[in-house]
Amino acid sequence: MEVYNNQEVKNPLFDQIEKVRRRSNKVKDTYINLSHGSGGKAMRDLIADVFVKGFDNPILSQLEDQASFDLSQLSQLGNRLAFTTDSYVVDPLFFPGSDIGELAVNGTVNDLAVSGAKPLYLTCSMILEEGLELEILRKVVFSMQNAAQKAGVQIVTGDTKVVHRGCADKLFINTAGxxxxxxGIDISPRNIQVGDVVIVNGEIGNHGTAILIARGELELETDIESDCQPLHELVAEIIKVCPEIRAMRDATRGGLATVLNEFAQTANVGIRINENSIPVRDEVNGMCEILGLDPLYLANEGKLVIVAPPEKADLILSTMQNHTAGKQAAIIGEIIPNPPGILLLKTAFGTERIVDMLVGDQLPRIC
Known part of the structure; x- marks a missing residue:
């Protein structure tokens, strides 16, 4: 209030100040529009109401342009930093057993875990298409936070961009971890030696099959769900009983065959796997037969491929089978000297064939 001619006069500026102070930072829109990526109040409200609230943690809530950490605390966990990045464009966004949000967190966590690292922090950048339902975005953020809590990691910084309708497909996610x-941990295909064994932690091809069915392009019915899951705890148990693990990788795009080809080429060794030993569901095999696909190339989102010393194989196998993420673990092959750089499959008929890398992907946009 101000005084004029001994009269109290209400200053309209005070009303505006109070309105600004009472702002709720809530998104009132039902759909994403271009203003949500403009850098103004609409974007600020989106970040505060959806992302900061959804990913709530002390580092993110500072709303800096970067996340900062105490190096002395990190150094107590080990002497090397593992750093990875990935992008997720899966179609559809929600599919049996998982969704793009959980996939983004678990996929990044697993990329860190297969190096032997303890995953700690993630970033999240989203490309949003104009017209995306806010409720879908909230569900994805909730799923990411739920997955992050299960994996023991925090989403500490990120970015949001909005593109015109038709310039993206609803929602894309980029993460870094x-x-x-x-x-003392050194896991790399360079360490592979002749005589080592190849182990997987369970059925292959479930994720690729679940995505294909979810797209509704085929008149097929099945209860197969994506195998999307975090693998860091399983890896920690494996390293505990065998710190000298030679190589380890998660078999995502390109599947089991691609990982083993990469191993063979990097170590300049041959690899022979046994078709009868590879865990594959009958439904996955059936779908592949109908469509002319090969389960060895189908994507997974919760499968480890391990190369280990033969004397530790049984111990590793029993350790994996005692963990929920490795109950169907199996020894599926061995490292051989020749032919170097080649993956061989011993078929169910007792013959052998070369399993080469695919030129392209059997199924696009599966992660």
């Missing part, structure tokens, strides 16, 4: 590798 940081973890710490304990001292």
């Amino acid at each position: 940081i973890g710490i590798i304990p001292e």
Whole structure:
């Protein structure tokens, strides 16, 4: 209030100040529009109401342009930093057993875990298409936070961009992840030796099959769900009983065959796997037969491929089978000296064939 001619006069500026103070930072829109990426109040409300509230943690809530960490605390966990990044464009966004949000978190966590690292922090950048339902975005953010809590990681920084309708397909996610590798752990295909064994932690091809069915392009019915899951705890148990693990990788795009081809080429060794030993569901095999696909190339989102010393194989196998993420683990092959750089499959008929890398992907946009 101001005084004029001994009269109290209400200053309209005070009303405006109070309105600004009472702003709720809530998104009132039903759909994403271009203003949500403009850098103004609409974007600020979106970030505060959806992302900061959804990913709530002390580092993110500072709303800095970066996340900062105490290096002395990180160094207590190990002597090397693991850093990875990935993008997720899966179609559809929600599919049996998982969704793009959980997939983004678990996929990044697993990329860190297979190096032997303890995953700690993730970033999240989203490309949103104009017209995306806010409720869908909230569900994805909730799923990401739920997955992050299960994996023991925090989503600490990120970015949001909005593009015109038709310039994206609803929602794309980019993540990066940081973890710490304990001292003495050196997991790399360069360490592979002749005589080592190849182990997987369960059925292959479930994720690729679930995505294909979810797209509704085929008149097929099945209860197969994506195998999307975090693998860091399983990896930690494996390293505990065998710190000298030679190589480890998660078999995502390109499947089991692509990972083993990469191993063979990097180590310049041959790899022979046994078709009868590879865990594959009958429904996955049946779909592949109908469509002319090969389960060895189908994507997975919760499968480890391990190369280990033969004397530790049984111990590793029993350790994996005692964990929920490895109950169907199996030894599926061995490292051989010749032919170097080649993956061989011993078929159910007792013959052998070369399993090469695909030129392209059997199924696009599966992660």
